[in-house]
Amino acid sequence: MPGPDDTKGWAGVFPGLAPSTGRTGTPGAPPAEMQYVPHMSQPRSTARTTAQRHRVRQELATAAMHLFSTKGYEATTVDEIAAAAGVARRTFFRHFRSKEEAIFPDHDDTLVRVQAVLDSADPGEHPLDTVCRGITEVLRMYAESPEVSVERYRLTREVPALREHEIASVARYDRLFTRYLLGHFDEAAHRAGDDDPLLAEVAASAVVAAHNHVLRRWLRAGGKGDVEAQLNHAFDVIRETFGTGMGVGRAEPAPAAPVAQQDRPGAVVVAVARTGASPAEVLRAVEKALESGVD
Amino acid sequence: MPGPDDTKGWAGVFPGLAPSTGRTGTPGAPPAEMQYVPHMSQPRSTARTTAQRHRVRQELATAAMHLFSTKGYEATTVDEIAAAAGVARRTFFRHFRSKEEAIFPDHDDTLVRVQAVLDSADPGEHPLDTVCRGITEVLRMYAESPEVSVERYRLTREVPALREHEIASVARYDRLFTRYLLGHFDEAAHRAGDDDPLLAEVAASAVVAAHNHVLRRWLRAGGKGDVEAQLNHAFDVIRETFGTGMGVGRAEPAPAAPVAQQDRPGAVVVAVARTGASPAEVLRAVEKALESGVD
DNA sequence: TTTACGAGTGACACCCCGTGCCATAACCTG
DNA sequence: CAGGTTATGGCACGGGGTGTCACTCGTAAA
Numbered sequence A, B: 001m002p003g004p005d006d007t008k009g010w011a012g013v014f015p016g017l018a019p020s021t022g023r024t025g026t027p028g029a030p031p032a033e034m035q036y037v038p039h040m041s042q043p044r045s046t047a048r049t050t051a052q053r054h055r056v057r058q059e060l061a062t063a064a065m066h067l068f069s070t071k072g073y074e075a076t077t078v079d080e081i082a083a084a085a086g087v088a089r090r091t092f093f094r095h096f097r098s099k100e101e102a103i104f105p106d107h108d109d110t111l112v113r114v115q116a117v118l119d120s121a122d123p124g125e126h127p128l129d130t131v132c133r134g135i136t137e138v139l140r141m142y143a144e145s146p147e148v149s150v151e152r153y154r155l156t157r158e159v160p161a162l163r164e165h166e167i168a169s170v171a172r173y174d175r176l177f178t179r180y181l182l183g184h185f186d187e188a189a190h191r192a193g194d195d196d197p198l199l200a201e202v203a204a205s206a207v208v209a210a211h212n213h214v215l216r217r218w219l220r221a222g223g224k225g226d227v228e229a230q231l232n233h234a235f236d237v238i239r240e241t242f243g244t245g246m247g248v249g250r251a252e253p254a255p256a257a258p259v260a261q262q263d264r265p266g267a268v269v270v271a272v273a274r275t276g277a278s279p280a281e282v283l284r285a286v287e288k289a290l291e292s293g294v295d
Numbered sequence C: 001t002t003t004a005c006g007a008g009t010g011a012c013a014c015c016c017c018g019t020g021c022c023a024t025a026a027c028c029t030g
Numbered sequence D: 001c002a003g004g005t006t007a008t009g010g011c012a013c014g015g016g017g018t019g020t021c022a023c024t025c026g027t028a029a030a
Helices: A047-071 A078-085 A089-095 A107-119 A127-143 A146-158 A160-188 A193-220 A227-245 A279-294 B047-071 B078-085 B089-095 B107-119 B127-143 B146-158 B160-188 B193-220 B227-245 B279-294
Strands: A268-274 B268-274
Touching: A047 A078, A047 A089, A047 A146, A078 A089, A107 A127, A107 A160, A127 A146, A127 A160, A127 A193, A127 A227, A146 A160, A146 A193, A160 A193, A160 B160, A193 A227, A193 B193, A193 B227, A227 B193, B047 B078, B047 B089, B047 B146, B078 B089, B107 B127, B107 B160, B127 B146, B127 B160, B127 B193, B127 B227, B146 B160, B146 B193, B160 B193, B193 B227
Parallel strands: none
Antiparallel strands: A268 B268
């Protein structure tokens, strides 16, 4: 059954990343067309040729972006994009898996960079912090060219197909983080076993949600301002909000400590609770006390 | 420019739900084909005809599910599905927007049910609890026919197109919840204003992540067991984990309280911290104390 | 320099999804 | 039964994505 399979050329680039595609089969008939990845182990491809490849890819992407912006996504055909870039229609699909991918050319590279961040993480670093650094890599990808990102955001808002494609893209980061946390929470786990994977999934989605929120706010604002700082601030909020449940560490000692507390260095908060109450209730009471002390 | 637009028939069903499609334009030429929704305000459609419609739709869905399971998703053409259901190819697209939607026939109805849950929520209920009840509606949709859900899960795991479609579907619930929380957190908000939308987004994604986790575990287990109870347990874990930050209430008083604490009813936990420390640090210290008392 | 090989490309054909359009049959209402 | 509405069948068309082959070009080997 040699039917089409989409994610063809990525088997081998992401060895354990997309195990669900199940391309272990299909023994005979090696795929005639290698998608994007030019063999990767053959020193045959000279710097000259790969540079040419990237140039064509770049021209294709810019042509697509320009056409999408001017005459709309649906109204633009792949033939027009290819013609604008000076190549044949077939060549377009040699560089991008689909028409939608031409507008998100960097997600694949970013995915491998994020994976590299996770792989090369200091074992002493808390897994959640590692994941935060990972998603920061994604944010940097957007922040690298604000104008393009803003225009792309406008398109994704009004074209359902593009929106769904982007949702699927960020879901890949989510999966990456969930898997990473699943593999690294057993060490830092301090709660009875069965619900750890739940917390891993929730934590990963929380980090991604924070990224999405900060990114969208930045995009709506026209791409002005320091996004990365905003993201770090969001991480602080996340850590303060439900870091209590998973013991998230902080590298730097809270740069923006509440000044209201500095005014009363000798003040003390005391929380007392019968242990018959649930830990959540106790923490809630403590937090309430802290609030009334701060605000 | 009367180009295609996908989400056609939903303009009017979800008045403020998908504002990005921007179908306020297109003044002339009303869409010749009303997708799925048969006018909705005309008592013209008798129970007889709508029953016929649903019967055809059901036959189409079952035929599609059967063919997808037996000969694969990509290898199955819409013509075959229509032929198996005894209708014309064109009729298929009158019941489903796309080939993928035939495998998720209930997401649209579930979306309106979830919306109804949110709309008819008791104002006294905490918004997060309302959202939890909303996502429970989604889980019930899956639990209603476990065998189909399990088989569908198998397909979505190995067909990228289906996986992306489902991701986009659950993202719609996520958006719904985020919007709801954004509109209802101002009342229950107790933290300084600017980061409330962040917390709304994170909370919504956390609830959805919990649902996804419980659902997938249940599906991997073959659809056996009480999913809804598992989801409620997951909600408890979520509430305990980061409920401290958003003041989530609980209707019932913690049915499964840790027994280890009941053994020492008179024990007391006291946490003291200089207020110069960040609230997160204080809470972490308290939690540490609670841990050593529990475990 | 010539030869051989491999990577990228252009061109053509093909499948099939999704949609507009129109004629027709079934159905309800007056 | 006449008139209007709804669902359907059938047809055609645009366009996305893929397989295939011949060709070009650059590099490495003879």
